[in-house]
Amino acid sequence: MTKTPWPRKRTREHIDRLASDHGIAITWVRDWFDAESYPDTKIVFIPKPSCIFHYLVALHEFGHILDKDSRRLRKSSPYSMSSVLACEGHAWGWAMDHAIPEARPRASGDEKVWQGVARSFASHLIYP
Numbered sequence: 001m002t003k004t005p006w007p008r009k010r011t012r013e014h015i016d017r018l019a020s021d022h023g024i025a026i027t028w029v030r031d032w033f034d035a036e037s038y039p040d041t042k043i044v045f046i047p048k049p050s051c052i053f054h055y056l057v058a059l060h061e062f063g064h065i066l067d068k069d070s071r072r073l074r075k076s077s078p079y080s081m082s083s084v085l086a087c088e089g090h091a092w093g094w095a096m097d098h099a100i101p102e103a104r105p106r107a108s109g110d111e112k113v114w115q116g117v118a119r120s121f122a123s124h125l126i127y128p
């Protein structure tokens, strides 16, 4: 399999467009574990899309705001572990569905993405 260069410019343009289309403010953070989102005030703290995982983490945080089910779960039962994890699942689903085609993990064959998603879920078990 030929490895194509990471589409850094296109993924950054995608993030910037999502922010402007939906009135979401971005604060850049250094790494994925500092990422978070505030649906009520439409603010995301996201890493720059320098690699596929950081790009998907950024989309995941947008998903917490733009995915109806993720938003509903966060509001309706914020202290239920199953709801927290379901909310995370919806936001990851949104990220995978909305990623530009060449930056989807199935297309890139990048298994490290799924390990990162697993670490993200695990972080909610440790710090719910």
Ligand SMILES: [Zn+2]
Residues within 6 Å of the ligand: 060, 064, 088, 091
């Ligand atoms: Zn999340």
